[in-house]
Amino acid sequence: MYFKNFREYLSWLYFQYLLITGIYVLEPWEKSIFNSILFSAIAMVVYTSYVFIPIHLRLALEFFHEIFGGQPESTMTLMN
Amino acid sequence: MTESSGSKLLNGEACQRTLRGKNAGKNGFVKNHCVFEHPRKYRRPTERSQNAAPNSSLYKKPFSESFEETPLLVAVLTYMGYGILTIFGYFRDFLRHWNIEKCHIAHEREQQKDFVPLYQDFENFYTRNLYMRIRDNWNRPICSVPGAKVDLVERVTHNYNWTFEHTGKVVKDVINMGSYNYLGFAENTGACASAAIETTHAYGVGVASTRCEIGNLDIHEELEQLVARFLGVESSMAFGMGFATNSMNIPPLTGKGCLILSDELNHASLVLGARLSGSTIRVFKHNNMQSLEKLLRDAIAHGQPRTHRPWKKILIVVEGIYSMEGSIVRLPEVIALKKRYKAYLYLDEAHSIGALGPNGRGVVDYFGLDPKDVDIMMGTFTKSFGAAGGYIGGRKELIDYLRCHSHSALYATSMSPPVAQQIISSMKIIMGEDGSTLGKDRLRQLSENTTYFRRKLREMGFIIYGNDDSPVVPLMLYMPAKIGAFGREMLKRNIGTVVVGFPATPIIESRARFCVSAAHTREMLDTALRAISEVGDLLQLKYSRRERPLSTPGWTYEESLLQD
Incomplete structure (x- = not known):
């Protein structure tokens, strides 16, 4: 496929999306329901990953650091 | 001597029996002296190709028939598409059930609400919620001889295929790739x-x-x-x-x-x-x-x-x-x-x-x-x-x-x-009893058209089913939305095709079926092939993963370059 411009390419991509998901045959209001559900789900996934992944990464790093990190000196404190 | 041979026989039989018992797991399994050898059992059939016939001695000429396997991704996406459409079907049925929207098709009557439901099985669901959405591809009224070209009555729908209105116009000279008019005898003259x-x-x-x-x-x-x-x-x-x-x-x-x-x-x-x-x-x-x-x-x-x-x-x-x-x-x-x-x-x-x-x-x-x-x-x-x-x-x-x-x-x-x-x-x-060679010409034309049309489609990279000599040419579409889109896009390009979906085929193997006729001229076939290639690119139908012959770049690529 050759495209004149980016816009045409985008419209072709949207057409492929319509065909593969099967919503090409749906009525416009059904299409908008499907799109809004799908895109809100994607948006939520993106948002949650933006919010929570850094926290989880930090926690994981700390956890592994504790396991594999060097022996902390504090465990060798004197008992007197 | 006799005794030993007898015991041998007995032993042999016993051996066989135990072996058979192990293999078949049940008595009375029929012995294997088949005419046609069974193929190896646990071979994964990557392709249902039947090019190498096991009994080629029976055939006078090569018998080549192939059914290329459905690509896995396409199969998965097809099921996904049907899944989405089914969900929307249930949603619409829910709306109809609670009278939020009007039901345009036959449904249970109010007076019969305690009777056995009549419109509940899968076929009814399919008709209501999947077939009706792309119904404009079927039962198109025609108003001329269905020869190589046909005139269609133009119709429009204002309520998503529940009813159609005739505009009074006629779509002239649609190339007819759908009639079983193999020898072109559907004529009103001659x-x-x-x-x-x-x-x-x-x-x-x-x-x-x-x-x-x-x-x-x-x-x-x-x-x-x-x-x-x-x-x-x-x-x-x-x-x-x-x-x-x-x-x-x-x-x-x-x-x-x-x-x-x-x-x-x-x-x-x-x-x-x-x-x-x-x-x-x-x-x-x-x-x-x-x-x-x-x-x-x-x-x-x-x-x-x-x-x-x-x-x-x-x-x-x-x-x-x-x-x-x-x-x-x-x-x-x-x-x-x-x-x-x-x-x-x-x-x-x-x-x-x-x-x-x-x-x-x-x-x-x-x-x-x-x-x-x-x-x-x-x-x-x-x-x-x-x-x-x-x-x-x-x-x-x-x-x-x-x-x-x-x-x-x-x-x-x-x-x-x-x-x-x-x-x-x-x-x-x-x-040939009419004293002319018309019949021979038609037969030759049909077989030439068939070979040409099948070869071109294969070269373009479509999945084509069937025997190389058969004038029925199924082109695989697979996805439900592509059935509707293919029929509509082809009609836009003035070519009438038959698209086939679920009750006639397995649910994922939707296809378009072309019937080559002796009445088609080479120009008509070329026009049709150009349009098919164009629509194939638009809808991404060129699924075939076979190696295409490199030596024939052909007119299709040149022309598509020119057009774009």
């Missing part, structure tokens, strides 16, 4: 048409009586003799309806205590006939001779269920060309099996008569076999001859028996004389 008109003046349009009573005309006798000569059989019989030829002629042939071995993709008329006959029906895999042989051997070894009496008759029912797969029956192998196991063979040549073989005499002619090896030759006049009705050919005893016992001979009105005349004229043209 020798056949004028002969039919003359016959109408001489005989009228019908006598409204059965052949047994006062409906038998000399033109029918003439037709039957001609059909018998055309097929190379002793005798034949013509019926006014092709579907009834199948569904009403199997019941007199077989009955209780008989076995019918039927191909899994046989046409509905054959299935109906087999069911009406009351015989036991067993289904073998499509065109799979190992499967057929296994069923035959089991049938002979075990006989009827429970009583174990031998079957009275075993009838193998196959078609010449399968209209949805475009495959040709492996007739030489079927005949070899039939002879070896003493079964009868019923061959439905609905699509193959006229369309195959150097003389247009169907699949028997195509393989160069003797028509007498086929016990019952059935076919229709609807396709290649541009008429209506069907015939049965075979030995004289068979035809005489059918004349007395067939329901469609006893109770149906006889064929209309103009229709009979159309068949006589077109058949004589095919046989």
